Amino acid sequence: MLQQTRVDQARPYFERFMASFPTVSVLASEELDAVLKHWEGLGYYSRARNIHAAANIVREHYGGYLPDDPDSLRQLPGIGPYTAGAISSIAFGRPVPAVDGNVVRVLSRLFMVDMDTRSSRDRRDAEPLANRLVDPQRPGDFNQSLMELGATICTPYTPACSRCPIQSSCMAYRSERVDDFPVRVERKRAPIVNHIAALAINGNGKILMVRRPTEGLLGGLWEVPQESLADEARPEEAAVLMMQKYDCTRVRTADLGMVRHAYSHFKVSATVFRIDVDCPHGDSETRKWMLPEQIDELATTGITKKMLGLLTGEHPQ
DNA sequence: CAGCCGTGGTT
DNA sequence: TAACCAAGGCT
Structure with missing residues (x-):
């Protein structure tokens, strides 16, 4: 958690994480989604995937206890030169x-x-x-x-x-x-990418949430449908077109405004729409229809929280 | 090996 | 407010 992250920022996450996953074996037996939920908002989510994978390796190869030398630690996913030295010296008293x-x-x-x-x-x-x-x-x-x-x-x-x-x-x-x-x-200046996003709501008042691919940016986290906007495209038309990819038919569209978000290497400026839809499909591994109060069950991204806030008028930007 | 990979506090 | 920075690692 402390990789590229200040102690004060990581501390509350560490407390909750250790309360839920007190041992390597417990962590190893958890679903990745549960680990990601504990990492929600902390960023650099590959760390969550890595520590989960590392826990499984440690359970299989080391009986659930970390090795004490830097070279062995270094073999575990997510542990590089710094972390290997920190664990070896702080936890095991090795002079490295x-x-x-x-x-x-x-x-x-x-x-x-x-x-x-x-x-x-x-x-x-x-x-x-x-x-x-x-x-x-x-x-x-x-x-x-x-x-x-x-x-x-x-x-x-x-x-x-x-x-x-x-x-x-x-x-x-x-x-x-x-x-x-x-x-x-x-440093290089972070480019700005324009997005369109859809808060798609069906007849039951449920919002469409979609799961990002496990690898890459915000891997495994849930968000509302969004995509980059071609320079010449009109936002509202692009958003309705995007909904067709989810087999959703537009009933009504409302412009909710703009949301901005800065990632590590680019910035997003997104135009957000509420789109009431008719949609034949139910839930799957990568998409869920959820009532607003249910969304907290999912690990979602920062920009998604901003977008959902527009629906209830919280923190308008 | 340079780019990818988040978020929030500070300047 | 825009840029900078943080108990880095992976590809």
Whole structure:
């Protein structure tokens, strides 16, 4: 959960997750949908799929208990160099480094080395430095201290050097060049994609929910029918056309307005319609008709919650 | 190996 | 408000 995610954001998810899945074996025996529901809203849903798959491997190959060495941990889905080092040092007391973005930033300033916190190569190159520093008596506490220093004192912008416990050892500080480290690599601008979405409601007042493919963006989560809008297309016509793919016939259409949402590498601007429909098909593995109060049973996406909010007038944008 | 993969707080 | 960033991993 902590991969690319702040502690404060993950904490409530962690509490609920551990309450529901207290052991590896329990987690392994759960349906993926139940795991995804616990991950709903946390993002990077491949982590949920990976930890579920990893739990099954650990149950089969390790009797339900994680191995203690980084190389074995590294073989499990979702566990890379950082997580392997973190588990091995924190949970098992092994004297190995755990290099996350915080650690790269701290080491970059401490030794005044050009490094990019996001670069996997720079993270790898930082491991020998961290390995040299790690306290063999308390490797877990040391690694967490280094990360915590980066998260609270040695921050990306306006670091609190005056309160830093290793200020006198910091080469960047002594050279008055803290702001020059780590190196900042400019990112690509996220493109904006136009979508149309349909809150399709049948004669029973139920809304059509569809399940996304298990792999890829928001894999396995539920959403309302939506698709990208061709530049020349008219939104309302495109939405009605989209409903035909679900064998639904339009009865009435109402424009509910716009919804915006930012993903990791693109942005969506969606035009949302309420479309009352006649539809012959019932539920299946990938589509369900649900009353508004039932939708909470499903793991849904952030933009879907915004769209459904338009139906009841909540949080208009 | 560069791009894919979420969401929410901070600047 | 738009951009940046976060206890990264996978392909």
